[in-house]
Amino acid sequence: MITAPISVPEREHYLNASYGLKSWLLTKDHKRIALLYLATITFFFFLGGLFAVMIRLELLTPEGDMVQSETYNKLFTMHGVNMVFFFLLPAIPAVLGNFLVPLMIGARDLAFPKLNLASWYIFTIGGLFTLYALLSGGVDTGWTFYTPYSTTYSNSFVIATAVGIFIAGFSSILTGLNFIVTIHRMRAPGLTWFRLPLFIWSHYAASLIMVLGTPVIAVTILLLAAERAFHIGIFDPALGGDPVLFQHLFWFYSHPAVYIMILPAMAVISELVAASARKRVYGYEFVAYASVAIAVFGFLVWGHHMFVSGQSVYAGLVFSVLSYLVAVPSAVKVFNWTATLHKGSIALETPMLYTFGFIGLFTIGGMTGLFLAALGLDVHVHDTYFVVAHFHYVMVGGTIMAYLGGLHYWWPKMTGRMYPEILAKLAALTVFIGFNLTFFPQFILGYLGMPRRYHAYPEEFQVLNVMSTAGASVLAVGYLLPMCYFIWSLRYGKVAADNPWGAVGLEWQTLSPPPVENFDEIPTVTHEAYDYVSLPNGSVTPKKEAHVR
Amino acid sequence: MRPSLPLFPEQASSFASEVDALYFFLVALTAFFSVLIGGLVVFFAIKYRRRKNSPPAVIEAEGIALELTWSIIPLIISLFIFVWGASLYFKGSRPPDDAAEVYAVGKQWMWKIQHMEGRREINELHVPVGRAVKLKMTSEDVIHSFFVPAFRTKADVLPGRYTTVWFKPEKAGAYHLFCAEYCGTKHSGMIGYVYAMEPNDYQNWLVGGTAEGTLAQRGEKLFQDLACTNCHKAEGTGRGPALAGIFGTRIQLEGGAKVLVDEEYIRESALNPTAKVALGYQPVMPTFQGLMTEEGLLSLIEYIKSIGPRKPSDAKSQK
Ligand code: HEM
Numbered sequence: 001m002i003t004a005p006i007s008v009p010e011r012e013h014y015l016n017a018s019y020g021l022k023s024w025l026l027t028k029d030h031k032r033i034a035l036l037y038l039a040t041i042t043f044f045f046f047l048g049g050l051f052a053v054m055i056r057l058e059l060l061t062p063e064g065d066m067v068q069s070e071t072y073n074k075l076f077t078m079h080g081v082n083m084v085f086f087f088l089l090p091a092i093p094a095v096l097g098n099f100l101v102p103l104m105i106g107a108r109d110l111a112f113p114k115l116n117l118a119s120w121y122i123f124t125i126g127g128l129f130t131l132y133a134l135l136s137g138g139v140d141t142g143w144t145f146y147t148p149y150s151t152t153y154s155n156s157f158v159i160a161t162a163v164g165i166f167i168a169g170f171s172s173i174l175t176g177l178n179f180i181v182t183i184h185r186m187r188a189p190g191l192t193w194f195r196l197p198l199f200i201w202s203h204y205a206a207s208l209i210m211v212l213g214t215p216v217i218a219v220t221i222l223l224l225a226a227e228r229a230f231h232i233g234i235f236d237p238a239l240g241g242d243p244v245l246f247q248h249l250f251w252f253y254s255h256p257a258v259y260i261m262i263l264p265a266m267a268v269i270s271e272l273v274a275a276s277a278r279k280r281v282y283g284y285e286f287v288a289y290a291s292v293a294i295a296v297f298g299f300l301v302w303g304h305h306m307f308v309s310g311q312s313v314y315a316g317l318v319f320s321v322l323s324y325l326v327a328v329p330s331a332v333k334v335f336n337w338t339a340t341l342h343k344g345s346i347a348l349e350t351p352m353l354y355t356f357g358f359i360g361l362f363t364i365g366g367m368t369g370l371f372l373a374a375l376g377l378d379v380h381v382h383d384t385y386f387v388v389a390h391f392h393y394v395m396v397g398g399t400i401m402a403y404l405g406g407l408h409y410w411w412p413k414m415t416g417r418m419y420p421e422i423l424a425k426l427a428a429l430t431v432f433i434g435f436n437l438t439f440f441p442q443f444i445l446g447y448l449g450m451p452r453r454y455h456a457y458p459e460e461f462q463v464l465n466v467m468s469t470a471g472a473s474v475l476a477v478g479y480l481l482p483m484c485y486f487i488w489s490l491r492y493g494k495v496a497a498d499n500p501w502g503a504v505g506l507e508w509q510t511l512s513p514p515p516v517e518n519f520d521e522i523p524t525v526t527h528e529a530y531d532y533v534s535l536p537n538g539s540v541t542p543k544k545e546a547h548v549r
Numbered sequence: 550m551r552p553s554l555p556l557f558p559e560q561a562s563s564f565a566s567e568v569d570a571l572y573f574f575l576v577a578l579t580a581f582f583s584v585l586i587g588g589l590v591v592f593f594a595i596k597y598r599r600r601k602n603s604p605p606a607v608i609e610a611e612g613i614a615l616e617l618t619w620s621i622i623p624l625i626i627s628l629f630i631f632v633w634g635a636s637l638y639f640k641g642s643r644p645p646d647d648a649a650e651v652y653a654v655g656k657q658w659m660w661k662i663q664h665m666e667g668r669r670e671i672n673e674l675h676v677p678v679g680r681a682v683k684l685k686m687t688s689e690d691v692i693h694s695f696f697v698p699a700f701r702t703k704a705d706v707l708p709g710r711y712t713t714v715w716f717k718p719e720k721a722g723a724y725h726l727f728c729a730e731y732c733g734t735k736h737s738g739m740i741g742y743v744y745a746m747e748p749n750d751y752q753n754w755l756v757g758g759t760a761e762g763t764l765a766q767r768g769e770k771l772f773q774d775l776a777c778t779n780c781h782k783a784e785g786t787g788r789g790p791a792l793a794g795i796f797g798t799r800i801q802l803e804g805g806a807k808v809l810v811d812e813e814y815i816r817e818s819a820l821n822p823t824a825k826v827a828l829g830y831q832p833v834m835p836t837f838q839g840l841m842t843e844e845g846l847l848s849l850i851e852y853i854k855s856i857g858p859r860k861p862s863d864a865k866s867q868k
């Protein structure tokens with residue numbers, strides 16, 4: 001940790017090119033917009049985290065004694081809504097994607113910079129709606145809004161929350177569109193599809209889902225609101241509707257949405273693996289195609305959330321077998337990342353620690369998906385803590401690990417400062433331990449039969465719940481640490497070199513932080529991504545600052 | 550309250566050990582792959598970690614063979630799990646013909662159970678050991694889910710339709726009954742116990758309790774109280790068809806279609822009578838929506854089932 005004040009030579013870059021609130025709120029620079037998103041989703045992350053802490057505290061004892069049932073139900077609902085719609089979905093694409101897509105393809109900005117800024121405003125307005133719902137009393141339907149509870153029975157602020165999600169959805173659609181157009185139209189000369197970093201491939205695949213899937217949840221929310229507000233019978237059988245129809249519509253979006261969360265995470269991991277091992281990602285084409293395969297087939301498996309909903313047995317069979325088919329490309333990616341490490345030259349810095357964490361936890365998360373897709377077994381574990389553990393392994397152990405790894409890796413590029421390495425390693429370790437202690441016991445709880453969304457539970461489940469709560473407090477420390485030292489590093493961090501990792505991506509060929517226009521001169525690409533053989537020091541034009549450990 | 554750390558639920562039904570076998574297989578598979586991947590990652594990270602003078606990374610030749618291997622092996626394993634899981638699911642969805650039937654109604658926040666022989670209970674379900682039991686379930690309000698971990702079985706309970714779940718208890722005891730689908734404020738209070746009893750004890754239990762008559766008798770009483778008999782005369786001379794013996798048959802509808810008379814159809818006929826009108830009758834039946842509870846409806850169904858065998862010819866002689 002170097003804390004000595006270092007006088008930064010006053011070079012102009014995107015952070016100091018202009019000053020004042022207005023220069024940020026009206027910026028069209030994708031890099032600044034990325035930071036706006038970073039601030040917004042960090043807020044929602046810690047808000048969601050606060051709810052999680054309260055959930056875990058309530059579950060310390062079997063009795064529902066800390067808060068009332070109504071409150072507990074609102075806590076887990078607001079936790080899920082915040083985390084899914086206002087943190088996990090935008091986290092990697094809107095922050096890292098926004099910052100890096102133009103840099104990685106050698107462009108000066110996204111295709112539609114104003115639309116990009118509009119996306120952030122739309123997202124923020126959606127978030128404010130949800131906050132309003134929260135402050136005026138909260139929602140208690142669960143993040144899944146199952147009907148007819150949500151349309152007819154709940155006395156909470158369902159419509160306000162749903163409208164918030166509806167609005168935020170447009171931001172997702174617009175970001176997806178922006179990425180797709182940018183990736184098609186704005187690649188630097190010589191940057192062919194198969195020279196693209198895998199980060200871009202995965203973001204492209206995720207963008208497809210954002211554009212094609214999000215309208216479905218928007219329509220579903222409108223139908224829900226129509227039934228709740230005007231009693232138009234769509235889902236409630238008492239009004240002539242069909243409650244299972246809602247589940248079909250909801251999961252038709254929300255299953256692909258889990259891939260909006262994981263594909264960008266895989267994007268980050270591919271970059272981190274390659275940079276740490278100084279090697280081309282093994283089986284590049286397979287990893288690239290796997291992203292697209294996941295995006296496409298991900299649209300065909302929604303019914304695996306409904307194996308005990310009363311849908312036909314044959315529908316269950318089809319959804320089950322398709323779920324297994326989608327699992328294969330995910331497995332292929334894990335194998336390829338692992339193979340990339342073979343005979344690499346592996347740097348064990350913080351981003352790599354998160355990458356290890358990701359690979360391990362995603363493997364367990366994905367494998368437990370195989371339990372859930374097994375029809376006869378899902379009958380037992382559906383709607384228990386087993387499912388809760390599964391999706392936290394993939395979303396928290398997967399997506400958040402990748403997000404944090406990526407944030408550390410690109411922090412020098414984004415801010416021009418290094419984070420404190422030792423502290424960061426400690427935090428990574430804390431997150432890993434805290435995570436496993438929190439969520440592993442939940443697999444056991446789930447198989448024992450503890451249903452999810454239970455405010456009170458039978459006594460025999462207490463020990464495992466106490467373990468989980470203890471883990472959550474460790475995890476909380478692990479998440480607070482990076483927030484503190486990242487902020488600290490803005491001022492006191494060691495000044496970062498342009499290419500501190502000696503990586504070959506185009507984003508490392510420009511200055512840290514990059515100039516407003518990203519590149520003084522648009523680079524011409526002559527090599528494939530991760531070509532560490534032709535570019536041994538990681539630089540297209542060798543730079544002195546690049547320190548190689 | 551001494552701390553206990555259970556790792557595994559009790560096995561109390563015929564499904565339990567079968568579901569657990571698949572579970573253990575998957576646990577072993579997960580352990581194998583996690584250790585393999587995790588082990589390789591750690592091993593490579595240590596062996597190939599970058600040092601002062603360590604050699605640069607070696608780029609191996611990439612062959613399609615390796616990619617195919619690690620695509621096809623997971624595919625085969627996956628399909629194997631699929632078939633295994635699917636066969637369990639099929640069993641779970643096909644109650645044996647001799648299963649004893651029990652009716653359950655879920656409502657915020659309780660389980661109401663009715664036995665054919667007449668006993669009713671709330672948040673408790675008594676069943677005999679060694680005999681398959683089939684539950685016909687519906688909800689009065691939102692979606693609930695009937696879940697007995699010790700039996701490894703679960704099924705959603707929906708308003709407006711009937712779903713079934715079946716199990717065969719194999720060990721006497723008291724087991725948790727949970728509502729597994731979030732259903733509102735007191736969701737976690739919608740719990741109870743399933744008591745699996747030795748057949749003799751069960752028989753004694755069945756005949757105990759207050760004598761309200763069998764479920765079918767209650768249905769018959771309702772049939773008269775609601776004046777269904779005014780039209781559905783036993784002789785078939787009323788404005789509605791005679792109902793004896795129709796359960797389980799296919800009847801002809803106005804407009805040419807045919808329909809199977811099952812629980813779902815009887816329910817619809819009572820609540821939304823003009824949706825499907827039997828051939829030769831006018832759509833004059835009023836709706837009974839709001840005039841009977843879900844439990845009442847179930848007793849009516851049971852009554853209609855009880856009057857007459859499936860062959861309409863000798864239906865009259867029954868009643
Ligand atoms: C590797 C392949 C995967 C398979 C086969 C799989 C399978 C499943 C199945 C069958 C369920 C439904 C379980 C139930 O409700 O009973 C489920 C739930 C879930 N999965 Fe996965 N999954 C996989 C990967 C992922 C990934 C990568 C994510 C997200 C990043 C994810 C997120 C979720 C979520 C959020 C739920 C639960 C939603 C809820 O009920 O609230 N899964 N998964």
Ligand SMILES: [Cu+2]
Nearest residue numbers: 255302304305
């Ligand atoms: Cu899914």
